[in-house]
Amino acid sequence: MLMVATGNKAVATAVKDARPVVVAAYPITPQTEIVEQIANFVESGEMEARYIPVESEHSSMAACIGAAATGVRAFTATSSHGLVYMCEMLHWAAGARLPIVMANANRALGPGWNIWAEHSDSLSMRDTGWLQVYVGSVQEAYDATLMAFRIAEHDDVLLPVMVNLDGFTLTHIMQQMETVELGDFLPPCTVPHAIDTANPGGYGTLTPPTEHFKFRWDIERAMRDSVGVIRETEAEFARRFGRQYAPVEEYRCEDADVVIVAMGTLGKEAEVAADVLRNEGIRAGSARIRWFRPFPAIDFGDADVVVIDRDYSFGSGGILAHELKAAGMAPYSVIAGIGGQEVTYDDIAGFVRNRIPGGEYWFGVSD
Amino acid sequence: MLMVATGNKAVATAVKDARPVVVAAYPITPQTEIVEQIANFVESGEMEARYIPVESEHSSMAACIGAAATGVRAFTATSSHGLVYMCEMLHWAAGARLPIVMANANRALGPGWNIWAEHSDSLSMRDTGWLQVYVGSVQEAYDATLMAFRIAEHDDVLLPVMVNLDGFTLTHIMQQMETVELGDFLPPCTVPHAIDTANPGGYGTLTPPTEHFKFRWDIERAMRDSVGVIRETEAEFARRFGRQYAPVEEYRCEDADVVIVAMGTLGKEAEVAADVLRNEGIRAGSARIRWFRPFPAIDFGDADVVVIDRDYSFGSGGILAHELKAAGMAPYSVIAGIGGQEVTYDDIAGFVRNRIPGGEYWFGVSD
Amino acid sequence: MAEIPKEEYILRCTSACAGCSSSLVLRYILKAAGPDSVLVVPACCTSVIQGIYPNTAMNIPVYNVAFASAAAVASGMSAAFRSVGKKTNVICYAGDGGTVDIGIQALSGALERGTDFLYICYDNEAYSNTGMQRSGSTPLGAKTTTTPEGKRDAKKDLDRIVQAHNLPYMATACSAYPLDLYKKVQKALAIRGPTFIHILAPCPPGWRYPSEATIEMGKLAVKTGMWVLYEREYGKLSVTGASKGALAKPLPVGEYLTRQGRFKGIDAATIDYVQQSVRDNLARIAREVEGVC
Amino acid sequence: MAEIPKEEYILRCTSACAGCSSSLVLRYILKAAGPDSVLVVPACCTSVIQGIYPNTAMNIPVYNVAFASAAAVASGMSAAFRSVGKKTNVICYAGDGGTVDIGIQALSGALERGTDFLYICYDNEAYSNTGMQRSGSTPLGAKTTTTPEGKRDAKKDLDRIVQAHNLPYMATACSAYPLDLYKKVQKALAIRGPTFIHILAPCPPGWRYPSEATIEMGKLAVKTGMWVLYEREYGKLSVTGASKGALAKPLPVGEYLTRQGRFKGIDAATIDYVQQSVRDNLARIAREVEGVC
Amino acid sequence: MSAKLAISRPVKGASGKTGSWRTFRPVVNREACNACGLCAQYCPDGCIDEELEIDLNFCKGCGICANECPKKAIEMVREED
Amino acid sequence: MSAKLAISRPVKGASGKTGSWRTFRPVVNREACNACGLCAQYCPDGCIDEELEIDLNFCKGCGICANECPKKAIEMVREED
Amino acid sequence: MYEIRLHSRGGQGGVTAAKMIAHAAILDGKYATASPFYGAERRGAAVVSFIRIDDAPIRIYSQIRNPDLVIVLDASVMETVDVLQGIKPGGTVLINSPHPVDMQGHAVSYVDLTAIALSLGLVIAGSPILNTPLVGAMAKLGLVSVESARLAIREAFGDERNVQAAEKAYEELKA
Amino acid sequence: MYEIRLHSRGGQGGVTAAKMIAHAAILDGKYATASPFYGAERRGAAVVSFIRIDDAPIRIYSQIRNPDLVIVLDASVMETVDVLQGIKPGGTVLINSPHPVDMQGHAVSYVDLTAIALSLGLVIAGSPILNTPLVGAMAKLGLVSVESARLAIREAFGDERNVQAAEKAYEELKA
Ligand SMILES: Cc1ncc(C[n+]2csc(CCOP(=O)(O)OP(=O)(O)O)c2C)c(N)n1
Ligand SMILES: Cc1ncc(C[n+]2csc(CCOP(=O)(O)OP(=O)(O)O)c2C)c(N)n1
Ligand code: SF4
Ligand code: SF4
Ligand code: SF4
Ligand code: SF4
Numbered sequence A, B: 001m002l003m004v005a006t007g008n009k010a011v012a013t014a015v016k017d018a019r020p021v022v023v024a025a026y027p028i029t030p031q032t033e034i035v036e037q038i039a040n041f042v043e044s045g046e047m048e049a050r051y052i053p054v055e056s057e058h059s060s061m062a063a064c065i066g067a068a069a070t071g072v073r074a075f076t077a078t079s080s081h082g083l084v085y086m087c088e089m090l091h092w093a094a095g096a097r098l099p100i101v102m103a104n105a106n107r108a109l110g111p112g113w114n115i116w117a118e119h120s121d122s123l124s125m126r127d128t129g130w131l132q133v134y135v136g137s138v139q140e141a142y143d144a145t146l147m148a149f150r151i152a153e154h155d156d157v158l159l160p161v162m163v164n165l166d167g168f169t170l171t172h173i174m175q176q177m178e179t180v181e182l183g184d185f186l187p188p189c190t191v192p193h194a195i196d197t198a199n200p201g202g203y204g205t206l207t208p209p210t211e212h213f214k215f216r217w218d219i220e221r222a223m224r225d226s227v228g229v230i231r232e233t234e235a236e237f238a239r240r241f242g243r244q245y246a247p248v249e250e251y252r253c254e255d256a257d258v259v260i261v262a263m264g265t266l267g268k269e270a271e272v273a274a275d276v277l278r279n280e281g282i283r284a285g286s287a288r289i290r291w292f293r294p295f296p297a298i299d300f301g302d303a304d305v306v307v308i309d310r311d312y313s314f315g316s317g318g319i320l321a322h323e324l325k326a327a328g329m330a331p332y333s334v335i336a337g338i339g340g341q342e343v344t345y346d347d348i349a350g351f352v353r354n355r356i357p358g359g360e361y362w363f364g365v366s367d
Numbered sequence C, D: 001m002a003e004i005p006k007e008e009y010i011l012r013c014t015s016a017c018a019g020c021s022s023s024l025v026l027r028y029i030l031k032a033a034g035p036d037s038v039l040v041v042p043a044c045c046t047s048v049i050q051g052i053y054p055n056t057a058m059n060i061p062v063y064n065v066a067f068a069s070a071a072a073v074a075s076g077m078s079a080a081f082r083s084v085g086k087k088t089n090v091i092c093y094a095g096d097g098g099t100v101d102i103g104i105q106a107l108s109g110a111l112e113r114g115t116d117f118l119y120i121c122y123d124n125e126a127y128s129n130t131g132m133q134r135s136g137s138t139p140l141g142a143k144t145t146t147t148p149e150g151k152r153d154a155k156k157d158l159d160r161i162v163q164a165h166n167l168p169y170m171a172t173a174c175s176a177y178p179l180d181l182y183k184k185v186q187k188a189l190a191i192r193g194p195t196f197i198h199i200l201a202p203c204p205p206g207w208r209y210p211s212e213a214t215i216e217m218g219k220l221a222v223k224t225g226m227w228v229l230y231e232r233e234y235g236k237l238s239v240t241g242a243s244k245g246a247l248a249k250p251l252p253v254g255e256y257l258t259r260q261g262r263f264k265g266i267d268a269a270t271i272d273y274v275q276q277s278v279r280d281n282l283a284r285i286a287r288e289v290e291g292v293c
Numbered sequence E, F: 001m002s003a004k005l006a007i008s009r010p011v012k013g014a015s016g017k018t019g020s021w022r023t024f025r026p027v028v029n030r031e032a033c034n035a036c037g038l039c040a041q042y043c044p045d046g047c048i049d050e051e052l053e054i055d056l057n058f059c060k061g062c063g064i065c066a067n068e069c070p071k072k073a074i075e076m077v078r079e080e081d
Numbered sequence G, H: 001m002y003e004i005r006l007h008s009r010g011g012q013g014g015v016t017a018a019k020m021i022a023h024a025a026i027l028d029g030k031y032a033t034a035s036p037f038y039g040a041e042r043r044g045a046a047v048v049s050f051i052r053i054d055d056a057p058i059r060i061y062s063q064i065r066n067p068d069l070v071i072v073l074d075a076s077v078m079e080t081v082d083v084l085q086g087i088k089p090g091g092t093v094l095i096n097s098p099h100p101v102d103m104q105g106h107a108v109s110y111v112d113l114t115a116i117a118l119s120l121g122l123v124i125a126g127s128p129i130l131n132t133p134l135v136g137a138m139a140k141l142g143l144v145s146v147e148s149a150r151l152a153i154r155e156a157f158g159d160e161r162n163v164q165a166a167e168k169a170y171e172e173l174k175a
């Protein structure tokens, strides 16, 4: 069905279509519309799920853990302070190997309070064992949320998935969006280690130094296996519904002398910047990183790389830049869009024009 | 004064000597002795501070924030789940530019519950704007805690500092330790932006997209400046008290063909491994990373690098290894000691002998 | 009114909605507290209405803090001030969500350990700042954006929860009676140890009534007995102001409920249920006042 | 005793200390609950005594969860079970620290929104698992490792806090009276909606008395009136078992306090103070039982 | 000192001239007024001073003053566009 | 299935033979016993069965049974080293 | 790409207006985005929304700096906001006003949306609904088809008076 | 480096024993570390502690696999634990026992620490204190000096009977 929706509405609609059994969520700008929309779907009977109006985000993730532990599909959504407030439970959800899906509206952290787009919230949770995808359009928010359930619940994965969308710039923008008829694309949720009173077990009991690392390794194993599951799921989605996604969305990269690497809406806007630069005779391309965990294998050959981080790890640098460096590149690292700082395709084109390979540039900070 | 102390006792003693005004902390294995010891110092009158028996770690950091906001010295200690439970407040403390000092007893995260050493807890907080130091002996726990206050409170820094010590292996081991007569090494705490009812201000009010990034940049600026402050503080400490520290403690690295990079007690044990290897004719050295934030500049020339991570970022790799890769190295990445997994100098020597540059190895996981 | 200082500690103007009763009560709280005070404010409307950096309407130090943390931040602040010999008032000013839901752990802890501070909850019965979602303090039957058919659970009884902590002073107040509030704030600040005031603060967009009716709405709450003004000094209860009359002869709750869009379509059974709870509550209070309990 | 099933759901043996009363009460809770139950356990002694992976002494599913999260995990679990039509009992079994301190936000929230579960707090009045630090539930005067001179604040009144949530069933119990407990668990599990039981659970190393005195200690608590056994069904209070006698003729509290190392050196004034609080509390309960309140 | 953190300073008009929000403006009829002060007491934004001057730069037009005036001495008049 | 997470399975002796913790061992004097069952009821570890056999593999020697026995029919006897 | 900036006040329905315009364009087979710029404003404060319409998918998320069209739903915002800022040379202004307004030489269309709403009794909580008539005006400007405008309004509002309001605005718009 | 492994039960003071031994060695001018291996055991379970003594600073934190000396404070732990595991060829065993015990050919010293503690009335909560006499035995084995042993005990315990206990163990130790 064709509709006009915000990014938030897209997520809520995908969740409705995925038919979870439990949704537990707490409002926070700019994610609130997701919560409200789902509460409405539930009360109007459009969704059969139970909506649990938890008293905090620590509890929203806890409730999802409790639900998923029984083997049912569970969903939550949050943003920024909500995400870091539930940090302990993020680790827990992954360690308990529960295929929870969460939407995160990327937003800056305070103080001072700032409600606008930034990726530091979710990127700072990149060690938790959650898969992370960053979307770039309303349609993609819908599609990625649907796929997230299938990937999370895949027997080779059984890890939670976080779908990230830029606060306001994507959560609140209205675009056209097609819903799908899911059919059996999303099989019923099965959690092999679901609680079974007929076969009692002690979950998460004290695990000694001789054993603990094995379970941690299995999380890593699942992360690695998820690469294939993601590929297969995205291929199947394309086959059924006609929309194609990849861990990295490359645009005009084949012959590029310089590739702009970014995530989320900036990654989309970078495509426009590439067009602008091409018009000027600069052979630019754009590579939008969609999956940050597991981090995809990337290779841009000899091309210069300009990476835009809408985030920062203090005392280290842009987090995306860091991944590229660790992958052997020497990118020009641009820090831009922090706390909702306005960044246009013209600005991005400027970053490319002024690039210094290996250098770092904080957009808007006078030196 | 010479005494025999555990790592925990060393931290508590340093805190006593630093004379904070407020200590707010919550017990958690294996940090608990710090809390208990300080509560005892306070009740016995050996310390003048107020000890606030908070009801959780989110609140212990919150209480430290409230105290430090008035311009006084504040301390807390935690570990693993306590640390991630206070995650939101870690971001807050740094964003509010408060020179809080915290000790963290490094411990694995659950589930399953595991109370033993691992660095994933603190490393997963590496984006929060906290300086992080990892210590390798009881004496160093004492010394680093004292220095942490001076560094945190330095006008060029004004950021919180986390002193990390390995759970059990360091928190509970007993070694000799010399206390110092501080003199004016640690000047009275002054926070230039302390609350002043005579000059009212709104702290942390909503900060728009046009401004927010400037404050984030200033955190990064302070991180960079802290490099010099750390150097100066460690030099001054050596001058006054005779014990010398550096951001990276190098051991037999000058002529090394292979350098073992590790943190905490494994970094100490690696020195023994280097000796063992030297005896076998392998020119090995050890470089113990002490300050992880800001991450030090390192260069081992052409030597092979074997890095041991007692931590992991799922879907990406060892976190320390990642830093080295981003710094341009192609280390042999060993994941060892997870969840208190036993790792001896013999094991470490084995990692070196079997190294595959650029490779990764999970100790104890059969492939 | 002669007693109330003319000094205003909120400069014209915050960005609160027109007719915001929380802004009104804050005026009187600050008048009572005076300039040697710090306001600790968790995420809520109040964190936003102050203004945007670099400007604030608040002419008193305001320490904005994370949503769950207000009472704990105040604990540290109070300990620090007292340690260095300062008497500065430490006042948490938090919404109902930041108090009864996400903030209750910190509040309960601070009360238990005898923190010297005043905690004020202004209760607009929803998460207003994020656009009127249900909170634990939302009353039965009220429509919010997350309870579009009306809330099915009862309003959490914050006052009895706080009362269980046996603090030296606690009171309720309502924005329609600013002088009553003013006195209570003064009383609370004169006492050492934890004190608490719970203020009913009608919110035009949240409750869906026209902004000019803000005072009316508060008065109706009190006159119907939906809200009772009282204070407890060292446990001893006294009903204050307009509630004295309401205790004897409350208006029917329908007069309050039907004036608000959030209760639109509420059924008669629910109204009866609410009426009965109010009756029970007033009877309980009356008995306690008479010293029977 | 005929009524109590012989079935034991804890296999010999947990690693609880010798004389641990929490282990004792858990035996009876599980007997009452039966095998179609899940125990949700936050960090506490119980999370450790089960055994170390890959073995557990618990012959019933135990879901170990983060310290602050038990009631919220149970919310999700209960919603999921009920959604798919399962009646499985969802029982939180949490220590006092995990209930009155770090866990109170989740508990209060779960109660407010009417979660269908049973929350049991076993109260050993300290953070025992980490070695006997003060909790909000530690009584006045008790020495712990963080209150070496004795706690200066009163024990947090968990029951009044819970009571403020108006849940359909709540009760207190004590490990010295396992049959009383057994009945209360059965009653609680038969009720839909949130139910709550608060169990006093003496802890030999924490309270510093010899392990054989565990039952005695519980009985003394009840007989002195330091702990009252009661239940509240839909608000209505009934005192149960041994507390009926204690209400009429309590032993002096000194008989309880002086038997425990944690109260060693407690001064006469504090004992008097405790005695007076107990007297007040018993009088309050007696009045309520008599229907005066 | 470089700006280390966002500290906002008190100024009048921190949220702009909120008077522009009004659709209706309060107009006092001084004849009818008995100077009881209730309008000033109840104005959420403290826009009415002792002389009953209303600061129209900031008055948001909520209508409380008019509603609460016991003498009905304040009228809410539509702002001309 | 590879072990995805730590699920412990119920077994007897999950914490080892806790009987080795004992310093004193309970010994029942069946003559004195009236079979009231209180000892079994109060044993925290459920080590006393219906026939009043005490499972010495696991009995931790807490002494509760002896202490609570109304007939003083249980004696705590020091374990020989 | 055609870029529109819409000035209004919080509570006046500017966001819904933007949505309906984008929706109508999409129904016309175009690509369109509508994005409110959110500050943390409460009701009454000046707000701005952006609408982009193009034949190809739109990949721009940043604000519109150089609008082709500026819509002013509430003339009073002009006291504090420079509504013409960045307007393209040759750009147009559409203003809710009973009379023409001088806009520094820019082409100006005007229509009294307030009067239309009031005449049809389209008032919510005391405020006239301006957004549905606005969509009619957009159709008149040729940015969306009349049919799509109708559909978009009906999708957003049940009350048929809204369609009438749009039709009225369509007729009354003056350039 | 001299490496000692000490077997005891939770509650018997094994950790304090390790601390006093290390302290005494340090007072002798050596470097020493004492580290308990912590499981999550409660009272009564078998526990193990490690002591290292050397002339240079000690940089090893891992457990001792090949001890020079094994101390058995509670003989009953031998039922469940192989106390000789990894002991160095030529390593010694010190056991709390009234009589010699065969230890697969390893040199064995023995002393009845329990009897010494009981004879001096050194009992806490029903359990005899074994750790202070043990320090005396260590002095006898020449691992720490008598004077340092005394100082270390006095630092840990006020009661002078503890020193007497150590002295008694010093005298009574048999190899
Ligand atoms: C951890 C966290 N979760 C959620 C939010 C989003 N949030 C900010 S204010 C608010 C509602 C506050 O409600 P209340 O305390 O009642 O104050 P009010 O807005 O009604 O004044 C919410 C949910 C946040 N800032 N932090
Ligand atoms: C977030 C967090 N903080 C602290 C801890 C450490 N911790 C584990 S159990 C415990 C004490 C539990 O006390 P209580 O709930 O009373 O149970 P008890 O141990 O007395 O049985 C503490 C502080 C933890 N696991 N997680
Ligand atoms: S939403 Fe309600 S509480 Fe918030 S500022 Fe507006 S009127 Fe006040
Ligand atoms: S410490 Fe206390 S509660 Fe914990 S296992 Fe031991 S006796 Fe039981
Ligand atoms: S409320 Fe009315 S009567 Fe009273 S001072 Fe104001 S205008 Fe005058
Ligand atoms: S209309 Fe409202 S804001 Fe204006 S003066 Fe009256 S009460 Fe104050």
Ligand code: SF4
Residues within 6 Å of the ligand: F028, F032, F033, F034, F035, F036, F037, F038, F039, F040, F052, F068, F069, F070, F071, F072, F073, F074
């Ligand atoms: S308690 Fe005593 S009398 Fe009763 S059954 Fe046991 S041994 Fe026999």
Ligand code: SF4
Residues within 6 Å of the ligand: D019, F026, F042, F043, F044, F045, F046, F047, F048, F054, F058, F059, F060, F061, F062, F063, F064, F065, F066
């Ligand atoms: S001594 Fe304790 S553990 Fe042993 S049987 Fe008696 S009560 Fe049970």
Ligand SMILES: [Mg+2]
Residues within 6 Å of the ligand: C095, C096, C097, C122, C123, C124, C125, C126, C127, C128, C135
């Ligand atoms: Mg509210």
Ligand SMILES: [Mg+2]
Residues within 6 Å of the ligand: D095, D096, D097, D122, D123, D124, D125, D126, D127, D128, D135
């Ligand atoms: Mg406890």
